[in-house]
Amino acid sequence: MTSRLLAAAVVLAHVAAAALAAPPANAVRAPGKHAEDTCTACHLTLDDARLRAPAQLANSDIHHTQGITCAGCHGGDAGSEDPAVAMNAAKGFVGKFGRRAIAEMCGSCHSDPTFMLRYAPNIPTDQLAQYRTSKHGVALAKGDTNIAVCSSCHGAHGVLQVNDARSPVYPTRIVETCGHCHGDAALMARYGIKGNEIAEYKQSVHYAVLVKKNDLSAPTCKSCHGAHGATPPGVSSVSNVCGTCHPTQRERFDLSPHKDAFAALQEPACESCHSNHAILHPTDGWIGVGEKQVCGNCHSAGDAGATAASAISGALEKATATITGAQGRVDRVKRAGMLMDDADVKLEEAHQSLVVAQVEIHTVNPARVEDQTKAVLAASGAADTLAAKAEAEIRYRRTGLFISLGVIALALVALIIKIRAMER
Amino acid sequence: MRILDRLWRALDDRLDLAPLVEFATHKEVPQHRRSWAYYFGGLTMFFFFVQVATGILLLLYYRPTAEAAFESVQFIVTRVPFGWLIRSVHSWSANLMILAAFAHMFSVYMMGSYARPREFTWWSGFVLLLLAMGFGFSGYLLPWNELSFFATRVGTDMVSKVPLAGEWLLKFLRGGEEVTGATLTRFFGFHVAVLPMITMALLGVHLALLQRQGMHIPEGLEEEARARKPLRFVPNFVMREGVVWLVGLAALAALAAFFPWELGVKADPFTSAPAGIKPEWYFLFMFEALKLLPAHVLGIEGELVGLGVFSLAGLVWFLVPVLDRGSQVGHRSRAFVVLGWLALAYVVSFTLLSFAGVFK
Numbered sequence: 038m039t040s041r042l043l044a045a046a047v048v049l050a051h052v053a054a055a056a057l058a059a060p061p062a063n064a065v066r067a068p069g070k071h072a073e074d075t076c077t078a079c080h081l082t083l084d085d086a087r088l089r090a091p092a093q094l095a096n097s098d099i100h101h102t103q104g105i106t107c108a109g110c111h112g113g114d115a116g117s118e119d120p121a122v123a124m125n126a127a128k129g130f131v132g133k134f135g136r137r138a139i140a141e142m143c144g145s146c147h148s149d150p151t152f153m154l155r156y157a158p159n160i161p162t163d164q165l166a167q168y169r170t171s172k173h174g175v176a177l178a179k180g181d182t183n184i185a186v187c188s189s190c191h192g193a194h195g196v197l198q199v200n201d202a203r204s205p206v207y208p209t210r211i212v213e214t215c216g217h218c219h220g221d222a223a224l225m226a227r228y229g230i231k232g233n234e235i236a237e238y239k240q241s242v243h244y245a246v247l248v249k250k251n252d253l254s255a256p257t258c259k260s261c262h263g264a265h266g267a268t269p270p271g272v273s274s275v276s277n278v279c280g281t282c283h284p285t286q287r288e289r290f291d292l293s294p295h296k297d298a299f300a301a302l303q304e305p306a307c308e309s310c311h312s313n314h315a316i317l318h319p320t321d322g323w324i325g326v327g328e329k330q331v332c333g334n335c336h337s338a339g340d341a342g343a344t345a346a347s348a349i350s351g352a353l354e355k356a357t358a359t360i361t362g363a364q365g366r367v368d369r370v371k372r373a374g375m376l377m378d379d380a381d382v383k384l385e386e387a388h389q390s391l392v393v394a395q396v397e398i399h400t401v402n403p404a405r406v407e408d409q410t411k412a413v414l415a416a417s418g419a420a421d422t423l424a425a426k427a428e429a430e431i432r433y434r435r436t437g438l439f440i441s442l443g444v445i446a447l448a449l450v451a452l453i454i455k456i457r458a459m460e461r
Numbered sequence: 462m463r464i465l466d467r468l469w470r471a472l473d474d475r476l477d478l479a480p481l482v483e484f485a486t487h488k489e490v491p492q493h494r495r496s497w498a499y500y501f502g503g504l505t506m507f508f509f510f511v512q513v514a515t516g517i518l519l520l521l522y523y524r525p526t527a528e529a530a531f532e533s534v535q536f537i538v539t540r541v542p543f544g545w546l547i548r549s550v551h552s553w554s555a556n557l558m559i560l561a562a563f564a565h566m567f568s569v570y571m572m573g574s575y576a577r578p579r580e581f582t583w584w585s586g587f588v589l590l591l592l593a594m595g596f597g598f599s600g601y602l603l604p605w606n607e608l609s610f611f612a613t614r615v616g617t618d619m620v621s622k623v624p625l626a627g628e629w630l631l632k633f634l635r636g637g638e639e640v641t642g643a644t645l646t647r648f649f650g651f652h653v654a655v656l657p658m659i660t661m662a663l664l665g666v667h668l669a670l671l672q673r674q675g676m677h678i679p680e681g682l683e684e685e686a687r688a689r690k691p692l693r694f695v696p697n698f699v700m701r702e703g704v705v706w707l708v709g710l711a712a713l714a715a716l717a718a719f720f721p722w723e724l725g726v727k728a729d730p731f732t733s734a735p736a737g738i739k740p741e742w743y744f745l746f747m748f749e750a751l752k753l754l755p756a757h758v759l760g761i762e763g764e765l766v767g768l769g770v771f772s773l774a775g776l777v778w779f780l781v782p783v784l785d786r787g788s789q790v791g792h793r794s795r796a797f798v799v800l801g802w803l804a805l806a807y808v809v810s811f812t813l814l815s816f817a818g819v820f821k
Contacts, residue, residue: 374721
């Protein structure tokens with residue numbers, strides 16, 4: 038009983054120490070000025086690698102470079118060279134923080150708009166509030182200390198700015214950071230999570246864009262789940278999450294009969310066809326009720342949905358075939374040396390209309406899709422006509438050339454005959 | 462016919478043309494086993510005339526500014542009736558002209574035709590070849606496409622290596638520090654005004670010297686030339702030259718129709734240079750040799766050494782009629798024959814090897 042009370046008292050003392058509104062004034066220098074303290078100087082000389090490591094990381098730590106000494110978080114007197122004074126509990130020194138105290142300790146500054154304003158005018162200060170609503174925060178509040186806290190993702194010492202490419206929460210690294218726990222199937226099993234989400238995400242078109250095109254705007258874990266308020270989106274909000282980046286698709290989906298039907302079936306909107314983490318690049322081949330076709334998840338051959346899918350699929354197939362044919366013809370005449378800029382513009386128009394037609398699929402209305410595929414047919418038809426004209430021009434030029442060569446050859450022969458006759 | 466006779470009489474009365482006709486009808490061209498080489502000069506001139514004619518037609522639509530040059534050439538090859546043909550013939554004829562000029566130069570050299578008293582003909586021909594290369598270099602930039610832009614940047618950059626005057630020359634050629642619209646306007650000026658004017662004058666001198674001195678009979682073939690009946694210049698040689706010109710015309714037409722000259726993509730000074738930038742083929746033998754040189758030779762910048770060697774070689778080539786003392790008394794020294802073959806082997810092999818991608 039006594040030991041439990043003691044443990045609770047220690048935790049409370051940590052929380053109380055961490056809950057200071059801001060670091061003590063002597064722990065903070067002017068922003069932009071590197072912190073100077075005796076803590077790092079002393080810790081660098083220690084034999085114990087665990088005690089030396091924080092001091093080694095201090096130079097790259099954003100807090101330290103902005104003038105916040107070790108005492109900013111740990112308390113104590115960073116100006117004293119005497120360890121007994123520097124790490125005196127009476128001076129607010131707290132050694133290693135318990136996991137439950139970390140979020141509150143970080144929040145003591147990061148939730149204080151007045152304090153944070155000194156470092157950046159538009160830095161958010163709602164991280165702690167969001168964290169408390171997150172799956173992580175809720176579990177921590179219930180006493181689960183295996184759960185992620187600030188330092189799990191950002192690191193404890195050597196914390197880097199989020200826009201630093203070396204930071205563990207930088208877009209290209211955050212998947213691995215989340216995967217540190219969420220890729221551990223045994224750990225995740227304790228929370229009823231499969232643990233294959235990271236592996237699935239890595240097959241997705243989103244991940245491909247992130248790592249192959251180095252597109253930092255590509256969605257990562259936090260784009261859909263939130264960062265500090267990390268939580269899985271509910272069935273009803275999936276389309277809002279996807280719609281953040283794909284608003285046109287969401288708008289078209291909202292026009293479709295699927296909107297109400299999915300809601301009634303309590304099926305998520307986008308996820309039902311596109312999956313959640315392993316979001317692959319969609320193809321026109323998905324449309325239909327056959328094997329590996331998504332409409333077949335709910336519809337079967339002969340029903341209204343299957344008929345609509347068949348009409349949509351047919352229209353798209355025809356449009357794609359027409360573009361491919363026109364593109365091939367234009368490429369052939371280009372190789373023959375013709376400039377086909379006008380045809381390229383038409384083909385670009387056709388491709389754009391095809392993309393719009395593919396977006397219209399979300400309305401599941403064949404008429405709306407066909408409106409766009411007609412535009413595809415018109416534009417690729419125009420490109421094809423231009424290619425046909427160019428082919429005719431090539432034939433005309435070659436015919437002209439053969440006639441000219443014939444005339445030249447005749448003149449040559451006549452001249453040679455004349456020369457021979459003259460010199461005989 | 463009576464009208465033609467009257468016209469002739471009227472002109473002759475005023476201009477005293479009869480001696481010229483008399484000269485032309487009596488002019489003879491010697492015949493021997495190497496007399497086929499006499500046609501290269503005429504062929505070069507034919508391509509030059511094609512250049513003048515097609516160049517004037519291109520001028521009707523071409524606009525020499527960085528903003529409009531590429532688009533105007535695009536307009537010529539897509540919208541102007543037969544514009545594609547004119548542009549393609551202009552580009553092909555330019556290359557064939559240089560090729561014919563090189564063939565002419567080497568055949569003249571190998572036959573020792575530069576020897577006294579034809580030194581001035583050699584010198585004027587040498588300068589005409591440089592002018593032709595100047596036409597090629599300045600004309601290459603005019604379509605303002607990516608390749609020509611970067612090739613011009615590399616080419617003009619070489620000039621900056623010239624000791625003392627390098628920086629000034631670079632600015633003079635580029636019209637500033639960089640290749641810009643100012644360079645394009647300047648090159649256009651050189652291409653359509655300065656170079657044609659000098660070329661026309663020099664070509665006149667070259668032809669006048671030729672008429673004045675007649676064809677040279679190579680050393681050792683005098684006997685054969687005496688034995689064979691010479692060709693009358695008019696009409697026999699002129700008609701034979703006509704045959705060669707017609708073959709040249711047929712080649713041009715076929716090349717222009719089957720291998721239309723590409724336009725490429727518009728130059729963008731802010732992009733990085735595409736890989737494998739090369740000058741026109743007739744600069745390749747120098748370009749590749751310069752690339753092979755190490756960065757420094759005996760403490761001097763490699764490119765500077767290369768340019769020095771090429772300048773010196775050019776000077777030797779130019780002064781061959783003076784340096785080859787034997788040729789002045791009718792016996793070419795063996796060393797200069799060997800030099801000619803070495804030069805030909807070097808130019809041909811480096812150009813072909815460059816096309817084969819050996820220097821990559």
